[in-house]
Amino acid sequence: MKETFRWYGVKDTVSLSDIKQAGTTGVVTALHHIQNGEIWEIDEILKVKRAVEDAGLEWSFIESIPIHESIKLRKGDYLQRIENYKQSIINVAQCGIKHVCYNFMPVLDWTRTHLFWELEDGSTALRFDKVDMAVFECHIIALNGSEEAYSEEVLKKAEERFSKMTPEEKQRLEDGVLKGLPGTVDDLTIPEFKEMIAQYDGVTHQDLKANLSYFLNQVIPVAEAHGVKMAIHPDDPPFDIMGLPRIIKSEKDLEDLVNFIDSPSNGITFCTGSLGANPENDLPAMIEKFGDRIHFLHLRNVKRESDGSFYEDNHLEGSSDMYDIVKAVLKLEKRRGVSLPMRPDHGHQMLDDLKKDTIPGYSAIGRLRGLAEIRGLALGIKRSLDL
Template sequence: MQETFRWFGESDTVKLSDIKQAGATGVVTALHHIPNGELWEVHEIKKVKKAIEDAGLEWSFIESIPIHENIKLRIKDYKERIEIYKQSLRNVAQCGIKNVCYNFMPVLDWTRTHLFWELEDKSTALRFDKVEMALFECFIMKRDDVESSYTPNILEQAKTRFNEMTSQEKQRLEDSILKGLPGTVEDLTIPVFKAMIAQYKNVSHADLKANLAYFLNEVIPVAEENGIKMAIHPDDPPIDILGLPRIIKSESDLDDLVNFIDSPSNGITFCTGSLGAHPENDLPKMIEKFKDRIHFLHLRNVKREANGSFYEDNHLDGSSDMYEIVKAVLKIEKARGVSLPMRPDHGHQMLHDLENRKAYAGYSAIGRLRGLAELRGLKLGILKSDVV
C-alpha cells in the first residue's frame, strides 16, 4: 500500500512538510479553490502539482473533482457540466495525474452530528448520532414527512433531547451538519439547504442510480482513453438521511456500479469506515469480490451502536476487523502486482492538536499520524508472517 495523506491546500494547517515527516510518500488533494462544477485549467493543476513535488511528494490521487448537482439530478445544463467534467479529466491526465476519486452523494458529502465528540481519553472524534440527526431534521430544519424516516422511539428521544438542549448546543449541531469541507459545498443556511434538498423530492434510488449510470457512460470512455482510474467513494453514512436517496452503500450497490459500464477505469474507493458503518457489509469478502475494481483505499474504523449511531474509533479498534481487511488488501495487491494508494482517514484530535482546532475536523495531523503508524505496523506484521 502506498502511504498517502489528504491535504487541503495552502490554507491547510497540516503542511506538506508535516506529511513528509509522517513518512507518507503521496498526497491526496484537489483544486479546492475551484467552484464545484467549474473547469480545472491546466495551469491551476500544474501549480498544485509543483508545490507537492517541491516538497518531495507525489500527487497520488485527486479527491475529488466534485460532480455538480445538476448532473446528479440530470436537469438544466447537466450536459454542458458533463462536458466540463470530461475536459477536466483530459487536463489532469495531461499533467500526469491518473487517479480520480469522486462521490455521487446528493447535496452533502459525508455527514456527522458531532465534529469534536469527546472520548474517554479526552481526545475528540467525529460522530454520527441518529437521535441528533432526527432532532435536526424534525426541530431545527423542520423537514416535511420526517416521521416516515425514523422509528417512534428515535423520534421520542429526539424530542426529549431537543427540549433539554441549550441554544449553543442546537447551533453546534446545525453547524456540524451544514458546514462543508473545501471543494464539496459552501457553508449552508437552513433555507438554502431546504431548497437544495427539495430538488430531490421525486428522485428515487432507481432514478439516482440511472443518473449515475448516465454520467459514467459519458465520462468513463474519456477516462479510459486518458489512462485515468475513476474511483467512487461510498455514501457516508451508508443510510438514507434528510429524505435523500443513498445509492452506494452495500455490496449489491457496488455490483450495480461495476455493471453500469464494463471498464477498468470504472472503479471503487474502498472506504472501510463508510462501508463498515453498515453492519451487513462483510468488508474482507467485498475486497476479494471487487479486487479488480478497487483503485484507492480509505482505512479507518467506526464503532457501531445498536440504534444506527457510530463514532470514529482508533484505526485498529472499532467494529471492523482491520487485520482481516489489510490482509485481504495485501492479497489482492500481490495478485494484481500493484501497490494501491491508501490514506489513514479521519484521525482523532489529540495531544497538541487539541489546542489547535483550526484543522478540519477529522483531518488534524497527530491523529492521522497515529493511524498511519498503526496501519504501517499492521501491514509489516502481516507481510513478515507470510500469511499473504
C-alpha cells in the first residue's frame, strides 16, 4: 500500500513537514478555498501541487472535488455545474494528478454527534450517538416527521436526555452536527440547514441514484479520456439521517454504482469505517468482489453499538477485523500488480495533541499511531504469506 496522509492546507495544524516525518510518501488534499461547483483553475491547482512537492511529497489523491447540490438534485443550474466539474477534471489531469475522491451525500458530508468524545484512556474520538441524533432532529431543529426514523425506545431516551441538557450541551451538539466537520459544507444556521433539507422533500433513494448515474455518465467519459480515476466515498454514517437518503452504504449499492457506467475510471474509495458501521457489510468479501474498481483506501475501525451508535476505535480494534481487511487488500494488490494509495483515518486526539486546537479526527499523533499499526500489520502479513 502507498502510504498517504490527509492535509487540509496551509491552515492545517499538521504541516507537510510533519507528514514527511511520519514516513508517508503521499498527500491527500484539495482546493478547500474554492466554492463547491466552481472550476478548479490550473494556477490554483499548481500552487498546492508545488507546495506538496517542495516538501518532498506527492499529491497522491484529490479529496475531494465536491459535487454541487444542484447536481445531486438535478435541478437549477446543474448542467453548468457538471460542465464545471468536467473542466476541473481536465485541469487536474493537465497538472498530472490522476485520482479524484468524491461523495454523493445530500446536504451533509460525514456526520458525528461528538467531535471530542472522551475514551477510558483519556484520549478523544469521533462518535455518532443515535439518541443524540434523535435529540438534534426531533428537539433542537424540530424537523417535521423526524420521529418516524426512530424506535419508541430511542425517542423516549431522546426526550429525557433533551430535558436534562444544559444550553452549553445543546450548543455543542448543534455545532458538532452543523459546523464541526472538515472538508464538508460551509457552516450553516438552523434555518439555512432546514431550507437545504427541504429541497430533498420527495426525493427517494431511487431518485438520488438516478441523479448519480446521470452525473457519472456525463463525467466518467471525460475522466477516462484524460486518464483520471474517480473513486466514490461511501456514505457516513451508512444509513439515512434527517430524512435524507443515503445511497452508497452496502454491497448492493456498490454493485449499482459500478453498473451505472462500465469504465475503469468509475471506481470506489473503500472506507472501512463508513462501510464497517453497517453490520451487514462483509468487508474482506467486498474487497475481493470490487477489487478491480477500488482505487483508494481509508483504513479505520469503528465500534458498533446495538442501537446503531458507533465511535472511532483504535485502528486494530473495533467491530471490523483489520487483519482480514489488510490481508484481502494485499492479495488484491498482488493480483492487480499495483500499490493502492491508503491513508489512516480519524485518529484519536491524544498525548500532546490534547493541548492543541486540531481538526476533529485529524490530529497528528492519533493518525500516526494508526499508520504505525497498519504498517506493522501489513509487514507481518506480507512476510507470513509471502505476498
